[in-house]
Amino acid sequence: MISSTAKARFITIEGVEGVGKTTNIQFITAQLEKARIPFIVTREPGGTPVAELIRQLLLTKRDEHICELTELLLIFAARAQHIHHVIAPALREGKWVVCDRFTDATYAYQGGGRGLSMEKIAALETMVQGELRPDITYILDLAPDIGLHRARQRGELDRFEQEKIEFFNRVRAAYLARASRDPERCVVIDAGMALVAVQSAIRSHLDVIL
Numbered sequence: 744m745i746s747s748t749a750k751a752r753f754i755t756i757e758g759v760e761g762v763g764k765t766t767n768i769q770f771i772t773a774q775l776e777k778a779r780i781p782f783i784v785t786r787e788p789g790g791t792p793v794a795e796l797i798r799q800l801l802l803t804k805r806d807e808h809i810c811e812l813t814e815l816l817l818i819f820a821a822r823a824q825h826i827h828h829v830i831a832p833a834l835r836e837g838k839w840v841v842c843d844r845f846t847d848a849t850y851a852y853q854g855g856g857r858g859l860s861m862e863k864i865a866a867l868e869t870m871v872q873g874e875l876r877p878d879i880t881y882i883l884d885l886a887p888d889i890g891l892h893r894a895r896q897r898g899e900l901d902r903f904e905q906e907k908i909e910f911f912n913r914v915r916a917a918y919l920a921r922a923s924r925d926p927e928r929c930v931v932i933d934a935g936m937a938l939v940a941v942q943s944a945i946r947s948h949l950d951v952i953l
């Protein structure tokens with residue numbers, strides 16, 4: 744129920760590449776500003792100088808193959824750093840945190856995409872995050888070929904964006920599976936709609952919370 748999210752302060756935004764996360768985070772923060780809610784905006788992987796270095800390791804294509812387990816551990820290493828230095832302090836200070844991707848991305852990309860066990864991911868989630876979970880997650884849902892087309896228009900593709908379409912189909916399916924298991928937290932929005940319609944859907948949800 745919406746009323747149960749009245750105290751929500753940790754918002755994440757998720758979806759496959761090029762789905763409009765960055766664009767819609769700007770919209771979300773504009774709504775928070777209007778409501779005079781103190782907030783920070785951050786992203787994963789990244790959000791601190793060290794975590795941003797790990798992001799570079801993860802996104803840059805190299806001759807040496809990064810094995811699946813290394814990828815998973817790097818993502819959680821960056822997340823531990825990010826939580827310790829940025830997310831937890833902001834929440835303690837009463838600031839809302841708006842984060843571009845979080846652990847749902849790990850379940851979707853490393854679990855769905857790479858095929859790592861969800862149990863292994865859940866064990867790391869508990870180790871790194873303790874009780875910390877997002878209060879609201881907007882999952883922007885879009886056919887991966889459309890999102891990748893948008894991403895390609897920006898130029899060079901990163902290590903993930905070079906994956907085959909089947910990889911992204913599994914990522915999308917994993918996001919939707921998580922949303923159906925946790926409908927109170929996850930708000931699925933059709934990101935194939937015009938931007939104004941996507942933002943209207945986000946605003947309808949945010950208006951109730953704010």
Ligand code: T5A
Pocket residue numbers: 758759760761762763764765766767787788818843844845846847848849850852853893894903904934935936937938939941
């Ligand atoms: N990763 C991350 C993991 O594998 N595991 C993890 O645990 C985590 C946290 C990070 C990569 O790391 C992986 C997943 C990722 O591959 P990223 O930079 O966060 O990469 O993710 P990207 O998806 O690559 O981010 P993008 O910047 O490409 O996409 P956005 O932010 O979703 O899209 P945005 O807002 O830049 O929009 C793209 C274009 O589409 C237009 C925009 O104007 C822009 O030109 N657009 C629309 N056009 C038409 N209609 C709409 N409704 C539109 N919305 C936006």
